[in-house]
Amino acid sequence: MPSFELNGRTYETDEDGYLANLADWSPDVAGYLAKTEGVDMSESHWEVVNFLREYYDEYKIAPMIRILTKAIGKKLGKEKGNTKYLYDLYPGGPAKQACKIAGLPKPTGCV
């Protein structure tokens, strides 16, 4: 299994770099994963990551992009619930990239 090291600890991931164990996640790990994705974490970035973690906690799935935009619009305000806002934050695909940084598995229904 692929892995990476951070602060003297080894973290297992899947072949695409998604954390193997949800419980391994920490803000430090998120920061590291963001760096590997070339994402500079701002408060808006964290807002999405935290949202995803809450969504996963409630429904046990990582939402696909269409669902993510709708749910974010509802929770964080309409101006954020659109694809452009999320792609500006996560150019590599909001669902895919933000889920990775949030320590979640790949989104269900991501095609």
Added chain:
Amino acid sequence: MAEEIKKIMFTVRKPPHGSIYVYEGLEVKLIMAAYDADISVVFMDDGVFAVKQGQNTKELGIKGFEATYGALVDYEITKVFVDRKSMEDRGMTEDDLLVIGEDEDTEEPIKPEVVDSDQIAAMMAEQHNILAF
């Protein structure tokens, strides 16, 4: 000419745990929701246990996926039905059914709709495809 939207029904007849069918079926539904299809889901026979609330899978050593049904309405899968006879034969009532989402405007919880077997048969007759899990 616009293509006719496919009517696809998922039937869930197996109990939720002990095999991978019902969970995989749920994943397929969520994936299919990305396409323009008219999706419906029917829980019958032992499949009704999948939509019973308060499942505890801890002793089975698995995560369980009861919570994921709560996202069905978000995924625009709103045609979710439970066969009345299967439910009653297993000592369940409508109160036992889990919530599949909430109404966008009123925030009222939405539950699967309990229907009779002949209604299910009529719906089945209208489908292009029926996928069994």
